[in-house]
């Protein structure tokens with residue numbers, strides 16, 4: 001990965017941080033997108049200590065509003081003339097409904113809309129650096145999800161798990177739809193399940209630590225599939241697939257429905273336009 005530039009969102013903790021470690025160890029320059037500059041700097045220092053000579057750059061960005069994600073797109077373009085790999089990893093789970101300054105439900109906004117804006121905004125840079133790769137950290141939780149087009153923001157009824165599974169299904173649908181829209185062999189896009197990983201998202205949000213521990217793998221283990229998708233030569237030209245344990249896997253039936261994917265794309269771009277341009 002020497003000479004390659006990789007961007008990882010949510011790079012200060014959990015799977016994202018270990019993905020940044022792995023890519024830095026392979027010699028890539030890693031742009032670490034972190035919400036909080038203090039936590040980002042602490043992670044940067046820790047990675048630099050673990051990987052001597054690591055080429056790391058910190059970018060502070062909160063991905064909860066479309067305007068902030070668009071500002072991140074501009075900042076990345078200002079800092080680099082090429083981008084070889086984009087790993088969209090940042091994500092949240094909220095047991096209670098929260099909203100962003102845009103007035104959107106936070107899980108939907110951070111887990112789905114932010115990658116939608118970031119990836120589509122950076123496509124020019126990725127295409128200019130072809131062959132390049134987009135890696136979307138989704139989840140096997142998507143098998144339990146459905147896209148509720150009549151209540152996307154969970155205004156009528158909220159459940160943390162429901163909102164999370166919907167957002168992870170949206171990740172897989174987005175990756176599939178983008179792969180369909182991109183010319184073959186230029187920019188590839190794949191999504192993945194990292195495993196059940198002992199991170200703050202899982203242990204503070206979804207399952208109490210005492211119940212989760214026997215089933216969890218470490219963040220370093222959880223980072224193996226994103227690192228594989230970002231770097232393996234076996235995957236040259238492979239696009240629109242879903243992976244777990246560094247192996248291809250069949251996603252859910254809804255995740256492979258092109259009509260649902262196209263509809264979600266349209267709804268998402270309309271929402272972004274409303275939020276960023278006041279249309």
Ligand SMILES: NC(=O)c1ccc[n+]([C@@H]2O[C@H](COP(=O)([O-])OP(=O)(O)OC[C@H]3O[C@@H](n4cnc5c(N)ncnc54)[C@H](OP(=O)(O)O)[C@@H]3O)[C@@H](O)[C@H]2O)c1
Nearest residue numbers: 010014015035062063064089090091139196197199200201
């Ligand atoms: N853990 C699992 O078992 C599991 C299983 C399947 C899929 N996943 C997926 O893996 C990804 C990483 O999760 P994780 O388990 O590693 O959790 P984590 O340790 O909680 O890390 C989440 C990362 O996302 C960042 N983030 C959250 N909200 C953000 C925002 N508004 N703007 C910018 N960054 C934000 C966090 O920043 P802060 O540190 O500042 O909060 C953190 O860096 C998520 O997409 C998750 O859905 C996890």
